[in-house]
Amino acid sequence: MKLNDYLELSSEERLKEFLSSLSVTNRTPEYYVNWEKVNRETKQFELELNTLNYLISKDSIYNEALSLFTKQPDLLRAIPSLIASRDKILDILSIDEQDNMSFERLNFSKIDTNKIKEYVDFTEKSGLLNFLQNNANRSLVDYVYGVEAGLDSNARKNRSGTTMEGILERHIDKIANELELEWKAQATAPFIKEKWNIIVPVDKSERRFDVVVYSKKKHKVWLIETNYYGGGGSKLKAVAGEFTELSQFVITSNDNVEFVWVTDGQGWKTAHLPLSEAFNHITNVFNLCMLKEDFLSELFQK
Structure with missing residues (x-):
């Protein structure tokens, strides 16, 4: 499936596609022992x-x-x-x-x-x-x-999130080189304003986005958050709610700002309702399979 085909689906159809292509693990060999x-x-x-x-x-x-x-x-x-x-x-x-x-x-x-x-x-x-x-x-x-x-x-539980950040950063670095984009990991709103002169409203003064990508040609930034949940639990509901609110908050910017959530893990199959609510508000929710299908590259070129 191409990005445009995915984005043209209804929120429920996108959710179904997302859940059907979740990965069984994000554990690279480096995950087990640091x-x-x-x-x-x-x-x-x-x-x-x-x-x-x-x-x-x-x-x-x-x-x-x-x-x-x-x-x-x-x-x-x-x-x-x-x-x-x-x-x-x-x-x-x-x-x-x-x-x-x-x-x-x-x-x-x-x-x-x-x-x-x-x-x-x-x-x-x-x-x-x-x-x-x-x-x-x-x-x-x-x-x-x-x-x-x-x-x-x-420390493996914490490493799961770090692994996703590493996967995302390597993926973004490759795309940025191909498309002549700039990017920064763990970027803050003040950094984005100083570096690229784009104002990003934030819900927390200390908020750091996992990856921020900037297009000089479009004078636009994509704010990307990522995580991974192999198991269920109440945290998934809280995370879905947090990113739903964050996405609605940052897009109030008068500048060209777009929110992207890259998440994966079989745990999401246990949190259908909060994830469905998130899909109603966040258009760009991708998993690892979608990254493999070049969804981010296509998004940056839209």
């Missing part, structure tokens, strides 16, 4: 981790740890990485045999040398010393690489 981040997080404590290899398989490991950390307290900065924690300041609840509760805060970014025993007690109670004594048998640097890769998997 190795640059894993490497960075591991390297920052490489020296400490190599020194802590000393504790592996020690018999009197508590005393060995107490002695080591007393002599080199900064080694404690690596402890959060070893227990798979992004937090460097830990609030800890302790419960004794009489069910008495107490709270303690340990700062692993700025070591309190007056509390070395408390740090070592924590490493023992957390099970880390037992692991070092009985289960660790190789480099702790290699171990933390594995820990960091696991922690990074928690």
Whole structure:
């Protein structure tokens, strides 16, 4: 289908076409692990981790740890990485045999040398010393690489949106070169006014559009937002409502401004009603399949 054929359909027909061509995933191979981040997080404590290899398989490991950390307290900065924690300041609840509760805060970014025993007690109670004594048998640097890769998997949900931005930016860059257009990622209304002398009304002063494309020939900008939803949930309704309102807001500009929403994911099949409302107000709603069919290129040439 060509862009003009799509745009000539009724809103319900466009929605049907959109839903029938949703992608099953936007997960590129880079989606699964951000190795640059894993490497960075591991390297920052490489020296400490190599020194802590000393504790592996020690018999009197508590005393060995107490002695080591007393002599080199900064080694404690690596402890959060070893227990798979992004937090460097830990609030800890302790419960004794009489069910008495107490709270303690340990700062692993700025070591309190007056509390070395408390740090070592924590490493023992957390099970880390037992692991070092009985289960660790190789480099702790290699171990933390594995820990960091696991922690990074928690960021995958956020990476889905970042992946869409990357796909869109690569696509736009190619089209812009072919059609002699200008573009900017994460552009604000003040930037658009200063760079291209076009006024874009915004609903939030800090609003950043994922991609903005400018045609000098037409003195026109296209404001493009993108996201991806593999699963359902209440957020889809909120997002559809937000972009419906945003699209109606920005087109009140006296300048030549057009709104485009590039979204995809099987999750939209669970949000038919809010998406239908969005289609009633936003003409340019495209998915990845439509990008592949050159909808954006055709739009910029209309």
